[in-house]
Amino acid sequence: xxxxxxxxxxxxxxxxxxxxxxxxxxxxxxxxxxxxxxxxxxxxxxxxxxxxxxxxxxxxxxxxxxxxxxxxxxxxxxxxxxxxxxxxxxxxxxxxxxxxxxxxxxxxxxxxxxxxxxxxxxxxxxxxxxxxxxxxxxxxxxxxxxxxxxxxxxxxxxxxxxxxxxxxxxxxxxxxxxxxxxxxxxxxxxxxxxxxxxxxxxxxxxxxxxxxxxxxxxxxxxxxxxxxxxxxxxxxxxxxxxxxxxxxxxxxxxxxxxxxxxxxxxxxxxxxxxxxxxxxxxxxxxxxxxxxxxxxxxxxxxxxxxxxxxxxxxxxxxxxxxxxxxxxxxxxxxxxxxxxxxxxxxxxxxxxxxxxxxxxxxxxxxxxxxxxxxxxxxxxxxxxxxxxxxxxxxxxxxxxxxxxxxxxxxxxxxxxxxxxxxxxxxxxxxxxxxxxxxxxxxxxxxxxxxxxxxxxxxxxxxxxxxxxxxxxxxxxxxxxxxxxxxxxxxxxxxxxxxxxxxxxxxxxxxxxxxxxxxxxxxxxxxxxxxxxxxxxxxxxxxxxxxxxxxxxxxxxxxxxxxxxxxxxxxx
Ligand code: ATP
Ligand code: MG
Numbered sequence: 184x185x186x187x188x189x190x191x192x193x194x195x196x197x198x199x200x201x202x203x204x205x206x207x208x209x210x211x212x213x214x215x216x217x218x219x220x221x222x223x224x225x226x227x228x229x230x231x232x233x234x235x236x237x238x239x240x241x242x243x244x245x246x247x248x249x250x251x252x253x254x255x256x257x258x259x260x261x262x263x264x265x266x267x268x269x270x271x272x273x274x275x276x277x278x279x280x281x282x283x284x285x286x287x288x289x290x291x292x293x294x295x296x297x298x299x300x301x302x303x304x305x306x307x308x309x310x311x312x313x314x315x316x317x318x319x320x321x322x323x324x325x326x327x328x329x330x331x332x333x334x335x336x337x338x339x340x341x342x343x344x345x346x347x348x349x350x351x352x353x354x355x356x357x358x359x360x361x362x363x364x365x366x367x368x369x370x371x372x373x374x375x376x377x378x379x380x381x382x383x384x385x386x387x388x389x390x391x392x393x394x395x396x397x398x399x400x401x402x403x404x405x406x407x408x409x410x411x412x413x414x415x416x417x418x419x420x421x422x423x424x425x426x427x428x429x430x431x432x433x434x435x436x437x438x439x440x441x442x443x444x445x446x447x448x449x450x451x452x453x454x455x456x457x458x459x460x461x462x463x464x465x466x467x468x469x470x471x472x473x474x475x476x477x478x479x480x481x482x483x484x485x486x487x488x489x490x491x492x493x494x495x496x497x498x499x500x501x502x503x504x505x506x507x508x509x510x511x512x513x514x515x516x517x518x519x520x521x522x523x524x525x526x527x528x529x530x531x532x533x534x535x536x537x538x539x540x541x542x543x544x545x546x547x548x549x550x551x552x553x554x555x556x557x558x559x560x561x562x563x564x565x566x567x568x569x570x571x572x573x574x575x576x577x578x579x580x581x582x583x584x585x586x587x588x589x590x591x592x593x594x595x596x597x598x599x600x601x602x603x604x605x606x607x608x609x610x611x612x613x614x615x616x617x618x619x620x621x622x623x624x625x626x627x628x629x630x631x632x633x634x635x636x637x638x639x640x641x642x643x644x645x646x647x648x649x650x651x652x653x654x655x656x657x658x659x660x661x662x663x664x665x666x667x668x669x670x671x672x673x674x675x676x677x678x679x680x681x682x683x684x685x686x687x688x689x690x691x692x693x694x695x696x697x698x699x700x701x702x703x704x705x706x707x708x709x710x711x712x713x714x715x716x717x718x719x720x721x722x723x724x725x726x727x728x729x730x731x732x733x734x735x736x737x738x739x740x741x742x743x744x745x746x747x748x749x750x751x752x753x754x
Pocket of ligand 1: 292
């Protein structure tokens with residue numbers, strides 16, 4: 184490809200509306216342009232990287248035995264009504280009517296459509312295991328589309344769906360996808376972790392997310408220093424903390440705490456660390472009050488709470504209800520004397536002589552003790568783990584915190600959709616049974632963006648070779664000089680014939696200008712052709728990510744590039 188005839192509209196200035204590096208760089212490198220909030224044009228350079236990721240994904244899906252098909256993005260409402268998600272999905276589902284007033288939506292995911300297809304076509308145990316996938320545009324009317332391709336409204340996803348006769352074989356299908364995902368993200372050159380994830384509203388028994396480690400990541404994840412345990416904080420289990428305090432219970436004291444409401448305020452006022460205080464939260468579970476107790480330095484995990492209660496609606500109680508339940512305004516609640524369901528986090532178990540609200544304005548209690556001063560209904564794991572917590576799996580490790588970008592997600596669905604849509608088959612005894620399913624997604628554009636978050640410097644993107652738009656750029660310093668032109672063309676031809684993807688910068692621009700663009704768009708290998716070096720039969724080869732420069736005779740430079748590319752693409 185010749186730069187002069189190509190379309191790479193780079194920008195000098197950082198666009199003001201782009202908050203994170205990958206978004207800024209994808210705009211500046213001329214990879215994408217915004218059409219509307221969360222809706223982007225993929226320009227040629229951006230599309231090339233997107234296609235690279237798609238191809239890696241496609242190769243690994245095929246290798247794992249999945250079969251590609253393509254489903255429509257427009258989906259009829261009836262299927263979503265059948266699964267129950269027409270009601271549940273909320274505003275992310277973009278709904279509309281056609282000229283006959285029939286209702287449709289733009290597919291945010293394809294469980295309904297694929298299950299409908301399979302229930303019509305798969306009748307016998309002999310047709311399974313079956314795994315079908317597509318690479319296709321999804322639409323989700325996200326509340327806050329942002330960060331470019333990272334959280335778009337229209338975005339490209341690979342989604343695969345597995346169909347099995349029973350749970351055991353469904354688990355095998357899941358493991359195959361899990362291993363394929365490891366290969367995919369390794370091949371993309373990413374630093375990532377597979378973490379246990381909450382199955383959330385989708386239900387099902389097990390799920391893993393694939394998280395690219397990056398400071399800008401929207402997810403918090405933990406991993407153990409001593410074993411392989413890793414999980415999303417939404418899901419990460421906490422181990423009960425045994426008390427370090429063996430103190431005997433001291434007599435209960437009332438202390439005046441005028442206008443001191445928050446843990447921080449009371450802690451500063453009484454000169455006691457937050458971990459000595461008991462945090463008391465009033466919640467409503469299907470409109471019934473529930474009291475939640477946590478150590479002062481811990482945060483509630485609402486996902487764990489929701490899973491524990493299994494209610495339709497769980498929400499924090501308003502001021503009036505807090506007053507009703509505790510007899511005090513917000514900020515002075517405590518468990519002593521309360522008549523309501525009380526759930527205490529596991530870390531509360533070991534607490535002694537702690538401080539709580541006194542259920543009256545401007546009052547707190549000191550030296551409160553479990554069992555002596557109040558009873559609880561239940562202990563449960565309802566908090567977020569924190570950096571330094573003991574690992575719930577091994578006895579030695581502690582949990583470390585990271586930020587992550589979720590690029591892939593695998594799910595055991597069980598029979599949730601097959602039951603709702605009545606997707607069944609006949610087993611070898613002729614008995615009708617429900618199909619077991621799994622679903623497996625990868626955000627293609629998000630993977631490119633996440634890769635840039637991990638691979639850039641102050642000059643621009645530094646793509647790992649497997650997903651770079653081109654492998655090599657030839658910066659011809661002055662195409663008007665005959666020897667430079669001829670050598671550049673010759674190297675270009677030789678590399679292209681060797682299967683290397685080359686961008687020949689033949690523009691009539693100053694060298695500094697060309698180098699700036701080459702660094703910005705992140706091509707991994709650069710050959711600089713200038714008349715001075717050429718007079719000795721040499722060209723310069725620069726490696727983008729290490730900055731390493733070598734002066735090589737022409738044939739050696741070509742051979743070096745060829746072998747570096749071949750090495751990096753070994754799947
Ligand atoms: P998130 O929690 O980030 O909203 P999700 O859990 O809703 O994502 P899934 O339904 O699991 O996402 O979708 C599968 C994959 O699609 C995700 O792992 C992610 O890589 C990608 N993806 C999801 N939403 C978006 C989006 N708005 N823009 C770009 N990629 C997305
Ligand atoms: Mg997800």
